[in-house]
Amino acid sequence: MYSLQTPLPAVTGIGPTLAAKLATIGLESVKDFLLWVPLRYEDRSQKVTISQLQAGELITMEATVDSKSNYYRGRRSIQSATVSDETGKLKLMWFNNKYIIDKLVKGQSYLISGKLNDRGMMVQPIVENVGVDSLHTNRLVPLYSQMPAIKQGTLRRILKHILDSMETESDLSDEVLTAAGLPNLKTTLYQLHFPDQPELVVKARERLAVEELLGLMKKSLEIKSQWENQTQAPVIGTKTHTVTLPFELTAAQQKSLSEVLQDLRSAVPMNRLLVGDVGSGKTVVAGLAALQMIKALKSVALVAPTRILVEQHAQTLQKLFPELPIKVISMGTTKAVQKELASNQEATFYIGTHALINQLGLIKPGLLIYDEQHRFGVNQRSATSTSIDGKVSSPHILTMSATPIPRSLMLTIFSHLQLSVIDQMPQGRVPVKTWVVPERKRPESLEWIEKHLSEVVENSSAQPPASAQALIVCPFIDPSRSEALVNVAAVTETFEVIKTAFPQRRVALLHGRMTKTDQKLVTDQLYEKQLDILVTTPIVEVGVDLPAANIIVIEAADRFGLASLHQLRGRVGRAGQQAYCLVFSASQKASAFERLQRFSQISNGQELADLDLENRGAGDIFGTQQSGFDQLRFASWTNVELIKIARTVFEQLNQLPEWQPLLDVRQLSAETVPLAN
Ligand code: ADP
Numbered sequence: 042m043y044s045l046q047t048p049l050p051a052v053t054g055i056g057p058t059l060a061a062k063l064a065t066i067g068l069e070s071v072k073d074f075l076l077w078v079p080l081r082y083e084d085r086s087q088k089v090t091i092s093q094l095q096a097g098e099l100i101t102m103e104a105t106v107d108s109k110s111n112y113y114r115g116r117r118s119i120q121s122a123t124v125s126d127e128t129g130k131l132k133l134m135w136f137n138n139k140y141i142i143d144k145l146v147k148g149q150s151y152l153i154s155g156k157l158n159d160r161g162m163m164v165q166p167i168v169e170n171v172g173v174d175s176l177h178t179n180r181l182v183p184l185y186s187q188m189p190a191i192k193q194g195t196l197r198r199i200l201k202h203i204l205d206s207m208e209t210e211s212d213l214s215d216e217v218l219t220a221a222g223l224p225n226l227k228t229t230l231y232q233l234h235f236p237d238q239p240e241l242v243v244k245a246r247e248r249l250a251v252e253e254l255l256g257l258m259k260k261s262l263e264i265k266s267q268w269e270n271q272t273q274a275p276v277i278g279t280k281t282h283t284v285t286l287p288f289e290l291t292a293a294q295q296k297s298l299s300e301v302l303q304d305l306r307s308a309v310p311m312n313r314l315l316v317g318d319v320g321s322g323k324t325v326v327a328g329l330a331a332l333q334m335i336k337a338l339k340s341v342a343l344v345a346p347t348r349i350l351v352e353q354h355a356q357t358l359q360k361l362f363p364e365l366p367i368k369v370i371s372m373g374t375t376k377a378v379q380k381e382l383a384s385n386q387e388a389t390f391y392i393g394t395h396a397l398i399n400q401l402g403l404i405k406p407g408l409l410i411y412d413e414q415h416r417f418g419v420n421q422r423s424a425t426s427t428s429i430d431g432k433v434s435s436p437h438i439l440t441m442s443a444t445p446i447p448r449s450l451m452l453t454i455f456s457h458l459q460l461s462v463i464d465q466m467p468q469g470r471v472p473v474k475t476w477v478v479p480e481r482k483r484p485e486s487l488e489w490i491e492k493h494l495s496e497v498v499e500n501s502s503a504q505p506p507a508s509a510q511a512l513i514v515c516p517f518i519d520p521s522r523s524e525a526l527v528n529v530a531a532v533t534e535t536f537e538v539i540k541t542a543f544p545q546r547r548v549a550l551l552h553g554r555m556t557k558t559d560q561k562l563v564t565d566q567l568y569e570k571q572l573d574i575l576v577t578t579p580i581v582e583v584g585v586d587l588p589a590a591n592i593i594v595i596e597a598a599d600r601f602g603l604a605s606l607h608q609l610r611g612r613v614g615r616a617g618q619q620a621y622c623l624v625f626s627a628s629q630k631a632s633a634f635e636r637l638q639r640f641s642q643i644s645n646g647q648e649l650a651d652l653d654l655e656n657r658g659a660g661d662i663f664g665t666q667q668s669g670f671d672q673l674r675f676a677s678w679t680n681v682e683l684i685k686i687a688r689t690v691f692e693q694l695n696q697l698p699e700w701q702p703l704l705d706v707r708q709l710s711a712e713t714v715p716l717a718n
């Protein structure tokens with residue numbers, strides 16, 4: 042019998058070597074393992090007879106082995122078998138798979154899952170015994186992102202074994218949750234991996250979504266009480282230092298700024314969330330707040346999710362505030378840099394990625410700003426306080442986010458946060474013209490881009506600056522070998538195609554697996570407008586601000602949620618110019634096409650988020666892709682109903698003395714979610 046706490050080495054089928062490998066990706070207990078959630082499911086439940094077989098359709102059938110053989114062609118071994126049912130005969134074929142031929146027994150029936158090819162046979166089908174609970178055929182089959190050292194089939198077998206040997210009795214908290222209409226924990230985990238019907242996956246994910254929200258609520262409450270009791274923060278003066286900006290702040294920006302400044306004048310550490318749709322101008326508000334803190338002779342630290350954003354923030358903030366001493370802190374902070382940090386007496390505006398958090402003890406910032414983290418200060422809290430004269434001192438914290446969540450619900454979950462909202466766009470913004478482009482029009486669309494880049498270049502008096510730029514975004518870096526991710530546009534391949542298609546243009550490649558130096562080289566060129574076309578991954582999804590970019594092409598767009606698509610589209614037209622978004626998708630599903638069609642018609646982030654939620658029906662669980670930057674794995678900020686349920690349940694559970702959330706913050710952090718890049 043296993044429980045959620047059972048360590049993985051105690052599970053039959055997981056030896057010490059495998060357990061050690063799993064531990065390297067943070068999987069140590071049965072709970073961790075069971076929360077390795079399928080990326081999607083393949084529907085192999087459709088059962089047909091041989092006479093009903095149609096080429097290209099994924100099916101499962103039951104048939105008897107008539108004959109089998111194993112032979113060699115050159116270096117390759119080939120296995121073949123003939124099977125039959127009462128309606129006909131069929132030839133099956135495998136390559137280099139001697140195991141299968143040993144396993145098949147003449148005269149015995151099997152469940153066979155695969156696709157008929159044009160030559161009337163089935164290549165590399167999956168075979169299982171009839172009668173046992175099938176895992177790989179005859180059902181909705183879960184597909185997982187690659188786990189080190191485990192093949193998909195083995196992973197499924199171990200998961201099934203664990204689920205079949207779990208303790209069954211449910212505890213008090215399980216009862217509270219089921220009373221609220223959610224499935225019990227055992228059902229949840231079972232249906233998540235081996236669903237009987239698509240609808241039951243939805244139910245299971247709802248339960249996990251509520252669990253996730255409960256974890257956040259609990260943590261938030263803890264932070265709130267810590268925060269109020271033991272901390273104090275540096276204050277700024279009452280005078281506001283002004284600078285001349287190239288534009289006027291919107292009323293919403295002004296209001297948010299004064300809310301922030303008011304907090305900074307108090308020694309109670311601020312913990313404020315600044316929310317605003319993509320392009321609403323959050324950075325300048327943060328910059329103005331930073332300016333005041335530095336004038337008060339305290340340093341400021343800004344943490345951004347990617348290297349690119351770090352470089353960009355350094356550049357744009359330096360332009361807006363030439364007098365600010367800005368310093369970029371890079372990943373591998375050396376001893377020398379640490380020494381410099383420690384000895385630097387001047388109030389400095391430090392900008393860096395997550396690694397910067399480890400240096401906060403040296404920097405001792407008065408204000409800590411998180412950009413686009415989507416995690417609302419829940420994880421980082423402990424690293425930020427420093428002890429001065431026996432008193433704990435905390436920086437003020439400002440978190441910026443474009444997450445579309447209704448104000449009232451936000452405060453329901455995050456009792457430790459104050460909220461400022463920028464609900465207004467800078468003047469003169471025009472919606473990005475968006476088209477879903479059919480595959481057959483691809484050549485034309487490339488010509489269109491070429492022409493469009495030229496037109497703008499020649500019209501040199503145009504606003505934005507003379508040279509226009511195009512971004513081409515692909516979901517993944519390499520052509521994927523993982524069976525869950527075949528046929529998805531890969532950035533490396535696309536780069537080659539684009540280079541050939543645009544011989545006159547300066548084309549560059551950018552993705553997260555390039556060296557830091559190479560990434561910086563490309564981003565510098567990009568901001569210096571030495572590039573016309575950038576082929577990239579969703580690494581540019583969040584926050585990238587390229588005023589000259591006016592065309593974005595999104596490949597395999599069905600792989601992205603609407604919120605991600607909206608973020609991506611927000612990368613163009615940021616100087617107020619007319620911009621264009623070309624959306625491609627090879628998906629044959631009518632629902633996918635319709636979703637993208639709606640995306641092309643709607644330009645408001647909140648509206649798209651609502652739509653994403655509406656669409657999250659039973660059919661939509663196949664092939665949904667999470668954005669790597671989102672704190673949430675299961676819940677959605679816009680799922681009002683679930684958030685309400687979570688709130689009610691939380692009030693009851695929080696009364697129970699020994700209640701602990703199923704998902705703790707470690708499990709809630711984005712790092713444990715397999716990222717697309
Ligand atoms: P986001 O909220 O998405 O982070 P940014 O802060 O990057 O948005 O701002 C988007 C763009 O709009 C930037 O180029 C910025 O300089 C510009 N901007 C910000 N505020 C205004 C304003 N009030 N008027 C005109 N442009 C603005």
Ligand code: MG
Binds near residue numbers: 413584
């Ligand atoms: Mg931003």
